[in-house]
Amino acid sequence: MVKRAYSLELKENISAETAHKNSLSGILKNNRAFVCSDKECNIKLTCTKWSDKSAKRIFFTPSSKNDLHIAGCNESGEDEEKHRSKFEKENAKTTIAKNGVIVLKKISEQKTVKQESKYIKDAITIPTISNKSSNDFNRVKPEGSYITSILSLIDMYKDTDLNNKNKILKISSTENLTLEEFFFNIDTTSPIPTNKTRIYYGKVKVSTFKETGLKISFINSHISQPLFTNKKRMFDKYYGKYAKEHVDKDAEIYVFFRGYLNEKNKWCSFNNEFYKDLYFSKTNILY
Structure with missing residues (x-):
């Protein structure tokens, strides 16, 4: 509502x-x-x-009860975001059970979603990347459902019913990843790959930047480039709740960011609007 x-x-x-x-x-x-x-x-x-x-x-x-607000909708609240996340995750689990892969989509590419559409009917086939450690993942697989919400991806990672070592996530036409490969822990791993779309996560401090902006600075010293987003847009979202509570307080919280670091050492958002690709938490909620 x-x-x-x-x-x-x-x-x-x-x-x-x-x-x-x-x-x-x-x-x-x-x-x-x-x-x-x-x-x-x-x-x-x-x-x-x-x-x-x-x-x-x-x-x-x-x-219609079959319609959902898009992920990151500027008007929807916490209940709608959680509902959307649950829908996307359950769709993904149905697809994986049918030996399909999940396609990472930009929010703008996925308009109104019908809940009864458990998977795409006219599925195309794509070759997956060979991985000897992943059983039955060395053959052609159908695309089955889309993931647009960053919260859906986090919920999938945490779901004990899913094997995070299986290559079930299609990032691009040439790249299929496991959930373990898609989540990159900035606090424990370096260097950061260039031009690789991932969910990068780690400890940060958040502060006001030029009145209307929000600066997200990584605690880890080898990450010199902070993230920036619109403060009001971020604070209006359920995803930004903990950032709002801890801004300008020198407190350490966790950020999850979906995007990539380009060759100029600049962060780029997957959806071209940073507030749609950021999620904040008091703790590392993956474990």
Whole structure:
């Protein structure tokens, strides 16, 4: 559920309270004439308690139970993020059980997702990278489902039902990785590979940068290049909760970042917007 949506009748973003008030006055006619205000998400929404004059708690909810907000949606909250993560992980586990591989996708490449789509029906086949230590992973495998949420990947890594040594994650047309290979511990491993999309994680300190920015500095001395993102965007997200609690307090917390370090020693975000590829935690939640 979200508190704001785009009204197709008014052609503007409005709050749920405003939508409800306008429905009672007759300005708005249809409680289902709304879409998510995040232009990348844009799922259809319905305003709750439309004709209830005594309504207290009003919000927008997906018009179809089969629709989910996209990962990193600017309007969704913690419940929606966790719901999305659970959906993606369970889809992935179904795909892996059918001997398929999981495809890493940018958020912008995955629009509205139907929950009933357990795996892509028109699956194509790709050759996986040979790995003698991974049983049955030296043959052609079908693509089966997409992963867009960084939280989904973390949850998969932690799931004891999955073997983190199997090459089940397709990063690009030429690179298949195990979950162990995809997660790179900055605190214990060096040097950092160049132009390799991974989830890099380790201890950091967070501080305000030029009022509107957030600077994420790695504790490990060999990582001289910090991460930067928009402070408000990060703090508005469930992923940024612990960063908000510890900013400018000289406290050490953990960051998980999906992206890569380029040849100019500059961090690049997988989704081109850093706040969509950052997750903060008080501890190393992988173990």
